[in-house]
Amino acid sequence: MSHPLRAAAFTSDAERTTWHDETLWFVRQKRDKAVYGIPEFQQLRQLASDIKEHTLSRLDEYLEQFEQNARANGVQVHWAADAEEHNRIVLDLIRKAGATSLVKSKSMLTEECHLNPYLVNNGIAVVDTDLGERIVQLREEAPSHLVLPAIHLKKEDVGETFHQHLGTPKGEKDPQALTEAARLHLREKFLIGEVAITGVNFAVAETGAVVVCTNEGNADLGVNLARVHIACMGLEKLIPRTADLGVFTRLLARSATGQPVTTYTSHFARPAAGREMHIVIVDNGRTRQLGRPDFRASLKCIRCGACMNTCPVYRRSGGHSYDFTVPGPIGAILSPNIDMRQHSSLPFASTLCGSCTDVCPVKIDIHAQLYKWRQIIAQEGELPAAKKLGMKLLSSVLARPGIYRLGGKIAREGLRFLPHGLTHAQALNPWAKARELPEAPKQSFRDWYAQQAVKQ
Amino acid sequence: MKVGLFIPCYIDQFYPQVGIATYQLLEKLGVKADFPRQQTCCGQPMANTGCEQDAKPVYRHFVDTFRGYDYVVAPSGSCVYHVRKHYDVVEQTAQVQHVRQATYDLFDFITSVLGVTELPGRFPHQVGLHLSCHGQRGLHQANESEMTPVREGQLSRLLRTVDGLTLTELNRNDECCGFGGTFCITEEAVSARMGQDRVQDHVLNGTEVLTGGDMSCLMHLEGIVRRRQLPMRVMHAAEIFNAALQQPSKPVSTFVPGAVAAL
Numbered sequence: 001m002s003h004p005l006r007a008a009a010f011t012s013d014a015e016r017t018t019w020h021d022e023t024l025w026f027v028r029q030k031r032d033k034a035v036y037g038i039p040e041f042q043q044l045r046q047l048a049s050d051i052k053e054h055t056l057s058r059l060d061e062y063l064e065q066f067e068q069n070a071r072a073n074g075v076q077v078h079w080a081a082d083a084e085e086h087n088r089i090v091l092d093l094i095r096k097a098g099a100t101s102l103v104k105s106k107s108m109l110t111e112e113c114h115l116n117p118y119l120v121n122n123g124i125a126v127v128d129t130d131l132g133e134r135i136v137q138l139r140e141e142a143p144s145h146l147v148l149p150a151i152h153l154k155k156e157d158v159g160e161t162f163h164q165h166l167g168t169p170k171g172e173k174d175p176q177a178l179t180e181a182a183r184l185h186l187r188e189k190f191l192i193g194e195v196a197i198t199g200v201n202f203a204v205a206e207t208g209a210v211v212v213c214t215n216e217g218n219a220d221l222g223v224n225l226a227r228v229h230i231a232c233m234g235l236e237k238l239i240p241r242t243a244d245l246g247v248f249t250r251l252l253a254r255s256a257t258g259q260p261v262t263t264y265t266s267h268f269a270r271p272a273a274g275r276e277m278h279i280v281i282v283d284n285g286r287t288r289q290l291g292r293p294d295f296r297a298s299l300k301c302i303r304c305g306a307c308m309n310t311c312p313v314y315r316r317s318g319g320h321s322y323d324f325t326v327p328g329p330i331g332a333i334l335s336p337n338i339d340m341r342q343h344s345s346l347p348f349a350s351t352l353c354g355s356c357t358d359v360c361p362v363k364i365d366i367h368a369q370l371y372k373w374r375q376i377i378a379q380e381g382e383l384p385a386a387k388k389l390g391m392k393l394l395s396s397v398l399a400r401p402g403i404y405r406l407g408g409k410i411a412r413e414g415l416r417f418l419p420h421g422l423t424h425a426q427a428l429n430p431w432a433k434a435r436e437l438p439e440a441p442k443q444s445f446r447d448w449y450a451q452q453a454v455k456q
Numbered sequence: 457m458k459v460g461l462f463i464p465c466y467i468d469q470f471y472p473q474v475g476i477a478t479y480q481l482l483e484k485l486g487v488k489a490d491f492p493r494q495q496t497c498c499g500q501p502m503a504n505t506g507c508e509q510d511a512k513p514v515y516r517h518f519v520d521t522f523r524g525y526d527y528v529v530a531p532s533g534s535c536v537y538h539v540r541k542h543y544d545v546v547e548q549t550a551q552v553q554h555v556r557q558a559t560y561d562l563f564d565f566i567t568s569v570l571g572v573t574e575l576p577g578r579f580p581h582q583v584g585l586h587l588s589c590h591g592q593r594g595l596h597q598a599n600e601s602e603m604t605p606v607r608e609g610q611l612s613r614l615l616r617t618v619d620g621l622t623l624t625e626l627n628r629n630d631e632c633c634g635f636g637g638t639f640c641i642t643e644e645a646v647s648a649r650m651g652q653d654r655v656q657d658h659v660l661n662g663t664e665v666l667t668g669g670d671m672s673c674l675m676h677l678e679g680i681v682r683r684r685q686l687p688m689r690v691m692h693a694a695e696i697f698n699a700a701l702q703q704p705s706k707p708v709s710t711f712v713p714g715a716v717a718a719l
Binding site: 003007008011012042310312313316317325348350351352353354357358359375376377379383387392394395397398399400401404408411412430431435440441443444445446448450 | 501505511514589590628636638646650684
């Protein structure tokens, strides 16, 4: 199913669409307030972009430096070429630890690798400990947003889910009561957690440490109570120095939620005495993207979600309409790299308004990349046949002034004299479902101009 | 100064009054524009659909049509942005480079080239300005809310100088209308919803006349206004200025012929 069909299903609930749009617009406005308050914000964006571009330009060196330093800290480093290898490595580590359950803090990488179903199929109990992630996990849904995984749900929906799974009273929708229920439920899980998995926001090459940003402190609770910590990261998460980190932490939380900084910025450098720490570094298509000059900048992404909050299409179609781990504009430029055919409608799920590019804290030219993916998708023959043919036809008309004039006249006359019911038949003309066509004039501009010339 | 008027294909066919207003407005500002008859389209509809290769003959035709002019002026920031930004895929001959640099949105031309900072005349209505994304974020004709809280731009500045005209203060100053070229058909549901939300912002804040610098956004919004039978007129800003200038209250003092900004 393509994006337009899933989006149409979402917008068919007009009230919910309004609520979704306004909720995310509120987050965008919080971001604006935080951004306007920092006079050097645009310089920070440039600096972050430059640091990331530099890091990507010598990623091999930084990866090796990072691995070396992490090993020197007593951390075991694993390399995974793809999602399957990542999942296998994680399962092996869990089995070696003799564990049957684990707690996980938020990690879009493990979502991307579909780690949860893999582990569950292999008899491991997985508990997501980020509140939003836990909600969607209980509902057996995918996150619909990078930093707000359950943003597609209202408090009533959460109340119903908690009633079913956590035994809260039927009809309970008070956010504080629901959060308290989740706290108690998760606390039990933290206490019995043997293995803790975290994502990684930043990996510092010069120290070998990883940095995890959360608002709930769940990463810290998980890691500090478990015997084994497994940190899973995409290989683009590197920054060269600890000194660079401040640039990104200032940008990340402001862009994501309008906070000056996330509540917790946790540094994990080495395992505590008697415990293990592992880092799994995953490629899964990233080096392929690095090798595409037009798209390599997408690897600068720090997963703040600002492009989703600002995207007028995302806000009105919901994260699930993208059917990809990373939804929204950034997902639409990452997904064709993974499977162009499956995700071919995503780069077209945009008006190319450019707002995504303007909010991006690391200055990824998202809308320009959407445009470029469209070209590639068309060249690879992945456009719907009608679109392809239509564009060829249009081109042949527009390169020939005589045919253009004739075509324009026919269209105008058709619109003037055909019955409204036919020109606005919704089955034939999607435009007319919600809009009137222009009222066709008798005369085109060029006709008027020619008349003027005659008069003079 | 030889100025070629580019009237985008859909304006030519469906909104000739916008072309006429553009022509007459330029005339009132002392510029006699020429309309080369062989012109068609900038090629954007194909290119935005991914068929840049199919658009190349249209690009070449555009350049052939306008290469002899000092300036090419169009009442559509979107088409102008396309020529400037995306004509990089054909061979960059001197002519191609010239046409790319010389193509201007009407209000950018009036402001930056002619140096006009105010337009006299009277238009006693509450006007809601819809910013086109390509004009605003692409050509930087207006501030962006992603960067600054200051709502300022070429067109809003000009509109404020018209006697009797008040500008609507919108809840969302620069959200996309959802037209998006073929997006308006392929993503019909989201496109329509975006347009409805934009129109609603204007309804809530008292817009009588909805305007903008880009007729493609306005075509989409007008389609919604008419479907919903809302008491709101949709006019391209060239029509407003042209109408306002019918009885100029004072001469256009800021325009000095010959004082043309160098490119």
